Amino acid sequence: MVENLQPLEPEPARPATGEPSRPATGEPARPTSGEPTRPTVALVDTLWIGHHPMYFGQFTASFLRAGARVIGLCPDPDAAVREAEHAGVPADRRDHVSMHELPAGGRSWFNGRFEGDPLRTLQRWQRTAERLRAAEKATGWHADLVYFPYLDSFLRFLPLSSIPEVTIDRPWSGLYLRNHHHRHAPSLLHRLRLIAKGDAILRSPLCRGIGVLDERFIETMERYSGLRVDAFPDATRTERPEQPPARVNEVLAAAAGRRIIGLIGLEKRKGALNMMRVARLAAEAGKPWYFVFAGTFGLAEFSPGEQRWIERFIDDMASGVLDNVHFDPEAPRIPTEAEFNALFASFDLAWAAYEGFQGSSGTLSKAAAFEIPTLATAGECIGERVARYRIGLTIQEGDSEAAFEAIGRLLDGADWNRRPLDPDYASFRDDHSIGRLDQLLAEMVARMREPG
Numbered sequence: 542m543v544e545n546l547q548p549l550e551p552e553p554a555r556p557a558t559g560e561p562s563r564p565a566t567g568e569p570a571r572p573t574s575g576e577p578t579r580p581t582v583a584l585v586d587t588l589w590i591g592h593h594p595m596y597f598g599q600f601t602a603s604f605l606r607a608g609a610r611v612i613g614l615c616p617d618p619d620a621a622v623r624e625a626e627h628a629g630v631p632a633d634r635r636d637h638v639s640m641h642e643l644p645a646g647g648r649s650w651f652n653g654r655f656e657g658d659p660l661r662t663l664q665r666w667q668r669t670a671e672r673l674r675a676a677e678k679a680t681g682w683h684a685d686l687v688y689f690p691y692l693d694s695f696l697r698f699l700p701l702s703s704i705p706e707v708t709i710d711r712p713w714s715g716l717y718l719r720n721h722h723h724r725h726a727p728s729l730l731h732r733l734r735l736i737a738k739g740d741a742i743l744r745s746p747l748c749r750g751i752g753v754l755d756e757r758f759i760e761t762m763e764r765y766s767g768l769r770v771d772a773f774p775d776a777t778r779t780e781r782p783e784q785p786p787a788r789v790n791e792v793l794a795a796a797a798g799r800r801i802i803g804l805i806g807l808e809k810r811k812g813a814l815n816m817m818r819v820a821r822l823a824a825e826a827g828k829p830w831y832f833v834f835a836g837t838f839g840l841a842e843f844s845p846g847e848q849r850w851i852e853r854f855i856d857d858m859a860s861g862v863l864d865n866v867h868f869d870p871e872a873p874r875i876p877t878e879a880e881f882n883a884l885f886a887s888f889d890l891a892w893a894a895y896e897g898f899q900g901s902s903g904t905l906s907k908a909a910a911f912e913i914p915t916l917a918t919a920g921e922c923i924g925e926r927v928a929r930y931r932i933g934l935t936i937q938e939g940d941s942e943a944a945f946e947a948i949g950r951l952l953d954g955a956d957w958n959r960r961p962l963d964p965d966y967a968s969f970r971d972d973h974s975i976g977r978l979d980q981l982l983a984e985m986v987a988r989m990r991e992p993g
Contacts, residue, residue, distance in 0.1 A: 579637070583612045583673050584615075585614045589617055597690060599778070600982070601628065603975070607987075610639075615640070615642070646665050646694055658697070665695055688714050688985075689714070689716065692715030695715070706746070713745070713747055718901075720755060722738055724757070743765070753771070754773055759771075773978065774975075778878050779907075780879050782879045793887060796831035802892060804816055805885060809842040809896070810896055817866075819941050819948065820832040821854070822941060822942075823865060824863050831865050885908075886913075889913065891916070892916055894916050898918075900923075905923060909966045912966045916934060916936065918935060931963055934957060935947075
């Protein structure tokens with residue numbers, strides 16, 4: 542039984558773990574235990590890659606604007622401070638946030654394929670409870686709610702609704718990103734999926750409702766969990782540097798007036814290989830297009846045959862056979878959100894023709910912010926949103942010929958019927974805005990203030 546498990550051996554803690562810091566300066570914050578009516582939220586994420594730091598900063602700032610204090614638990618408290626500053630922490634609330642270290646969670650024992658397994662997921666709950674108690678002691682604050690902006694890591698392969706009670710023992714909530722197994726009709730296989738996903742934890746009596754980015758399965762999830770399930774915005778930041786970064790100037794100079802088709806983050810699931818195929822088609826057809834592949838790239842993600850194809854592609858770039866591509870296989874991660882945005886805003890078309898991917902994507906939020914048409918894969922969350930808001934065109938997954946044709950239409954501002962695309966960027970921005978996030982978290986804080 543879970544109640545009889547031995548506690549984890551504590552990991553070596555950095556000195557900063559018990560030292561709260563303020564987003565404005567990084568200096569120690571004084572406990573404000575004289576504010577008994579101000580609710581406190583513990584914000585928890587053990588994954589610190591991609592856009593996770595940005596989202597952590599957004600949630601921090603939003604909870605503060607809602608009038609709560611925030612105890613942040615994450616792998617990099619200093620980065621969390623910076624992200625919260627970028628997200629707009631109110632000047633009069635900077636003493637109401639305290640960041641602490643929580644070790645990153647390990648991959649599963651299933652060849653590292655998943656974010657957890659029964660042991661590692663349990664360890665995340667246990668370590669969160671340990672670090673939360675230490676943070677509460679350091680600040681003098683008591684967490685009234687624990688919030689997981691990436692709940693998935695705390696569910697996988699651990700289908701026991703008692704876990705929150707025997708670990709954090711606090712009311713909790715979170716944002717569930719990969720909820721697409723709820724599309725399936727009831728069956729034995731579906732019940733097995735729910736066990737593997739760990740969704741039984743959603744039935745914890747301490748859960749106060751959850752959010753999802755993909756709104757398509759809310760009704761099914763509410764029936765399963767008995768919870769309130771809210772559609773959350775896939776909000777993004779849009780700040781850019783005062784001067785274009787060198788990387789952007791390099792891309793614009795190399796494009797030399799050609800229209801730019803761009804992808805940032807070159808995972809296989811983002812359709813990077815198919816975009817390379819389309820770049821080759823465009824070169825052969827003499828199209829005045831320039832393809833930008835930016836961010837980190839991992840060749841090992843691809844099959845041996847795909848790797849050989851990509852290596853020939855890289856060789857043709859080096860020899861000048863392909864002069865319509867910007868691609869550095871050794872490039873590091875783009876260091877800041879502002880630089881990311883500056884590069885993204887230079888695109889004439891955003892590539893979102895993902896493969897084997899069901900969820901929401903911040904690419905659409907960026908594209909709507911900068912009013913850039915998008916090429917997406919039909920169906921699933923991304924494809925449905927592109928069609929609903931008319932912010933681009935969709936193709937079948939992996940269809941290079943259709944992608945080639947769609948790019949020409951989109952760069953002409955036309956749909957598949959050669960009518961004006963008529964995109965509704967404004968509605969997309971409203972539905973996926975920071976303001977919408979603020980509203981949802983303010984409602985959550987208001988419910989925390991209610992008696993009982």
